[in-house]
Amino acid sequence: MTDALRKAPLALPLLAVALVLAVTTNSFLTVGNLENVLVAAAIVAIPGLAMTFCLAMGEFDLSIGSTVSLAGVVCCSSIIDGMPALLAMALALVVGAVIGLANGLVVTKLGVTPFIATLATLVIVRGLSLAYTDGHDQIVSSAALKYLVGGRPLGVPMPILLAVLCTALAWWTVNRTRFGRWVCAVGSNREAARVSGLPVDRIRIAVYMLVGVAGGFWGLLISSQLQKGNGQLGMGFELDAITVVVLGGTALLGGRASVIGTLLGAVLIETIRNGLNLLNTPPAFQRISVGLLLIAALALLGLRRRTVKAAPVPVTVREAAA
Amino acid sequence: MGTDDDQTAVLLQVDRLTVEFPGVRALDDVHFDVRPGEVHALVGENGAGKSTLLKVLGGLHRPSAGEIRLSGSTYRPRRPADALHAGIAVIYQEFNLYPDLTVAENVFSGREPYHPLTRGIDYAQINRRAAELFEVLGVSIDPTATVGTLTVSEQQLVEIAKALSVDGRIIVMDEPTAALSADEVTRLLDVVRRLRSEGRSVVYVSHRLDEVFAVADRVTVLRDGRHVRTAEITATDQEELVRLMVGRDISSVFHREEVQEGALVLELDGVSAGRQLRGISLKVRAGEIVGIGGVAGAGQPELSQVIFGALAVSAGAMTMDGRAYKPKSPADAMAAGVGFLHEDRKAAGILPDLSVRDNLTISVLHRVRAAATRLLSPAAQTAVFADYRKRLAIRTTGPDQLIGQLSGGNQQKVLFGRALAPGGRLLILNEPTRGVDIGAKVEIHHLINEVTADGTAVLMISSDLPELLGVSDRVYVLAAGEIVGHLEGQDRTEENVIACATTGRRIFSEVSAA
């Protein structure tokens, strides 16, 4: 029990919130609503998983919200121009990959701090997206695109299925592959990674590309829901993605990745949001509640940590030697 | 391959190597060579350029001039991976470990084997192989432990295991024993000999000349970034090496001034801290140097941190000058007049982004302020800096140099100066001479002696047995978090310390119990 909690500490706050909602509303526990929550959570969890790698590597990618927009715009306008939908969707992912590659190259080859590099990309890509659309919606009606969120293979909504698959894949990658370990290694001590002969630059570029592709995919999901692309979409999404990762327990300073945590973080955030809507909370109070719940969830973890671990780094906390 | 004997006898040849940093020429026209199957020691004062040379070999620094040949062909590593591919494994003086990853993951980083069936990293294999490496080194470190929770000496052993796990032709070790206990040193030297017998070469850097004479075939002396001499070990002796290193004779005899029994400063009565310390009782008097010995991991850093308020007491009581002493934080302890030197220079010692001057004065900021404005006075700070630079022979380009740019030993001197600066009732020194050169070591011992003359009590933790016994007036021995020995007078012998620390014997001198 305690071990399970240690591995997935968000489970507790999540259960608490769910319990409160189950009692205070009569619609929270309906199948339709739970599906709602899980689909919404899945849509932010998928890019969140990619962002988990970035944070585990000790870096940020702030540009993902703009990638969402540009990818959606490229996909939709290509469909409008007559490109087959699947190809247009692939093109959107390529756009994401290129943005990620640009981030990676600027960060590794030009030595620009990730925070500024990706902030600059955020601004530039948003500019591209707005310049390209000039404020016009790129409206499409594409069954293939719609299938991304609307499809129900095996009766399960597509985003949920994808999120579960991605989580499994991410978990395996983080914990069982060289790439995953190297990402954590770079995040834990970049200099040591270099000295150990790890291809640090290539690892970093790969992670930025991963986030880029995930951003592109996020853009497809949003465009799938809205059946349009637009330069205004995805604003502020970078914070959403980073929030679910941090909430999930992946350290901001890097070195550790909590894949399951990210998934739970996404579910927690979306449960809170959904709950506040079910309770008809006015917008001003919604903000406060989201803020307070964020703090409360982490405070709960913080207090627990404090009782467990009396002294911080680098005092040796270990079983007494035999 | 060439037929010339002299050519084939050299595996690695360094010629006219020069390395520059802003403001410093760390290596100046240095030559150095390594033969197959030899142990080649590299010695020199702190800042002489030893680590710099090794970093060039490892692909961390690019020389501004010079040439290196490996097995006769040009060797110009552009990055550490190149060195590894060329079969050169380096153990750097400052660890390069991932604190968040496990021991085994650290050891095999970059070379993780995949399991043939699951196609995932074969953890069973790396854990087993790591355990085997530690077995060779004669230590028990859990391969699945997170490295950030290890002691400094355990981390050093992980670094060594990492280098051994690479099948290198040349294994380069930069002060591998600085953090090891006597026992572990013996084992490491055995390992070095075994590597040699396997035909591998070892470049060995150490400030402990007895190790050099115990294991090396040849020795090279660097001074001020220049090559001074390379000699067969049999063709030289300790005195000569010291003279070549420092350019003068050094008497390594430590003379402890007689101190008179002072008042009781610190008393611990049955102090426990979690599972790390159990029922510790000890006393430290004014003007006294009390040593703490024991194998690594017996609870020494925990004991010092409990007294310094960095670790919570779970049972028992402390008194200082007869009054209850319950520091809640190091800040509390410092306010009570306690100074502290941490054993982990890199992780908990240096403030890497700050200058040498700032590192020296950070604990005495109230003393370097203008009285009227309470603003820091750069002049007063520089005065403190100049004083310690002189007393400790700190080699730096000036007060504004970042401490991270100093050689390891010089960083240690700065940290020692920092601990000394506040003065006061009690000085807690963890491994005060770790990594410092022979001359500075003597100097530091003198300084410890000097502060006790002012009535300051010193608690010194050292894994260097000669230092522990030579410098302290009394010695407590720790084992598994308990005090298992208290050695005074005649009883202060290496045999007794080792017996208490490792065999479970308990020896308590009766000379002056309380």
Added chain:
Amino acid sequence: GCSDSNKTGSDAPKDDKVVVGFSVYDMQYEFFQKMEAGTKAAVLAKGWEYKLHDEKSDENEMVTGAQALIDQGVDVLIISPFKPSALGPIIAKAKAKNVPVIVDDIGGGGAPYDAIVISDNAGGGKLAAEFMAKQIAANGKTSKNVASITCEPSAVYAARRNAGFKEAIEGLGFKVVAELSGNSKAEEGYKVMKDILAKNPDVAGVFSCNDPMGVAAANAVKDAGKNPVTDIVTVGFNADPEALTAIKAGGLAATVAQDPTAMGALTVKLAEQALAKTAITFGNAAEREVFNPVKLVNKENVDSVK
């Protein structure tokens, strides 16, 4: 070349040619692009000079840029304010330099502007309510529950739309069972609609304070397997192209159209009157408001809207 319409050196003699400065809310929205086009065309048609400043949805940029236009010596300022309540310092500066100020849309924030051209937002909300009630009846639904999706709480003009809708629909015997904010964004409008459907599956209609949210809500309705015209009457506001497209395709029941191009032209007419110091006929003299009518657009008349 830098002698385009953007540039009027302050070296140009003041009385030579009338210079109109227009500070626009945000050129990234089609609505304001049309407003800008209408304004510019009217200015140039008079043979006047035109200067544009984009507030980029930022009150700091709005104040700085509008004041800069005044500093550059415009003869009249037309402004579509991102934050109406930040008009004070702009008008203070304009007054000091004797520059009349005509506000276009959004709101006047209580400052002493010369005139404001305003869409009848509350009236638009009322039109939406009346249409919704009729359509619900036509759909044969008996449920008296409806919902509304609002913009961010700070958008005063949008709040008026909602207030107008709410008053009218409640007057028609309906109940607004959910009133949630989608912060003007399509993404959020979609999610909010899903939550509304989960809690109140029986809503018969939903009103959104702008079209991005309205069309997104309609998409959410469709994704829930219902029809946004015949099951849950979904109404937006603005007549953005995406709304018109959706209405034609049966993917949205209706929207409320404003005419930003005409509003732009109207502000120029008022500017001319203000410069000539001739009296302006106000729709609401107390607030110096000149109304620009709104109209409801649905399947029947959508083809007549450009």
Added chain:
Amino acid sequence: MSTTTETSTPVEPPRQPGQDRAPMARPSLGRLWDTWGVTAILLILLALTPLFAPDFMELENLQSVLRESAYLGIVAAGMTFAIASGAFDLSVGGQLALVSVVTLMAYSAGGTAAAIGAAVATGLACGLVNAGLITRLRVPPFVATLGTLFVFRGVAYILTQDGPKTLPYDQIDSPFVKIGGLNVAGLPLPFVIMLAVYGAAWIILRRTATGRRILSYGSSPAAARFCGISENRIRVIVFALVGVSVGIAALTYITRVWTADGSAQDGFELKVIAAVVLGGTSLKGGKGTLIGTFSAVLLVSVLNDVLVSQGVPSAYQRIVLGCVLIVALTIDGLRTRFAVPGSFRRAVAGLAARPSASGGA
């Protein structure tokens, strides 16, 4: 075969302890760049501006640029402390909204003095709330301030449920309104306040024990702890400084735009953090430069002003601004890469000697 090689260097006379072989007092170019790099870029930009934007140098325009950048600059000064200590405060946008709303309420209740007091007190209170969450509840600064960003904005929204708080137009001659509009010896008062804030901040960071402790903590929290520096005190001081800076900034902000509600300055936090990092303060903590922050704030403002005055559409403004950010930090990145003497020469030589072998890796 000789067994011993001896270098020609004879054994030298003993070295004085502490004497170095290459004592170099002159500050390295790299160190200078750390502090003055962005300033240099700013100066170059200023020198070039008249070429393509002749109107820029007009007094009224210069005043406008300085006036409008003050509030961001002042908060950036506070944020420099937070970032130098290794944390950042994401809640400044919420703080600015809340402080502005409360200040306007205080003004209508008690006039200028009440407003000024309320601004600083509310800012401080916000900072202390953040510090409390971080030190008492052990919430990491990122999450704590992300949470309070929502909370502060939310409270501001609640306080403005019947519409934004606004300075009534008839108060146009009140001394309070003058804060935003007045010029002192040709300098806009907000900018004068900003200069004073930077002066005070510089003294705190560079000349007080507190400043040194903040940098130490940022450089290595573990080492700082063993120097007797209390983590909690650092957190409280740093977040209080940010809060107070927002309080002061709000005064210059509110008296320029006259209005506030929960939505004021959406996205403010990223702009502030970007300015600080662009200035050369390291996000990893331990390094802080107020001169850099100051110059970065002006750099962004000047650039924005030039782009706006040249009629560049906002979408393209973004593209240019983003590229400038990258270029500015590229220069910095290259500097660190080529800090070692001769490394640049070698890199160039290496490029020349490597005609086509760069494709593979």
